Amino acid sequence: VGSIQQQRFTTAVLQRHPQYIENLLRNFWVRSWSEDKDVHTAGDITAVALLAGMGVEEIEDCLAAMKTETVKTALKEVTEEAVERGAFGAPTMFWHENGENEQMFWGSDRFEMIAHIHGKEWLGPNPNE
Numbered sequence: 001v002g003s004i005q006q007q008r009f010t011t012a013v014l015q016r017h018p019q020y021i022e023n024l025l026r027n028f029w030v031r032s033w034s035e036d037k038d039v040h041t042a043g044d045i046t047a048v049a050l051l052a053g054m055g056v057e058e059i060e061d062c063l064a065a066m067k068t069e070t071v072k073t074a075l076k077e078v079t080e081e082a083v084e085r086g087a088f089g090a091p092t093m094f095w096h097e098n099g100e101n102e103q104m105f106w107g108s109d110r111f112e113m114i115a116h117i118h119g120k121e122w123l124g125p126n127p128n129e
Helices: 004-016 018-034 042-051 056-065 069-084 108-117
Strands: 092-097 100-106
Touching: 004 018, 004 042, 004 056, 004 069, 018 042, 042 056, 092 108, 100 108
Parallel strands: none
Antiparallel strands: 092 100
């Protein structure tokens, strides 16, 4: 089935309502990988967006926007950039401090390693717990 629909929706949210992006991505991840539920249809995407705190009007705005050339072009450009930089798989992350010493990491299990390399304390995925 692929992931193009959620990628386009995420791009629309990033452009139009960026304050929801972290919660949206977290909820896509949980629904797909922890709950083993689909994330492909407008209904699936709406369920994820509601859990992320988005309102119905904001969701409808992004569902419409994800079909536009503006969103499609932005997603193509960021995908091309990722390929050019050597990204593979998800998540691929590029970390740097003040534009210096950029390094690429792959996999969500690498956050502790990233913190160690940059001399930061890693408090886990839920630091408030």
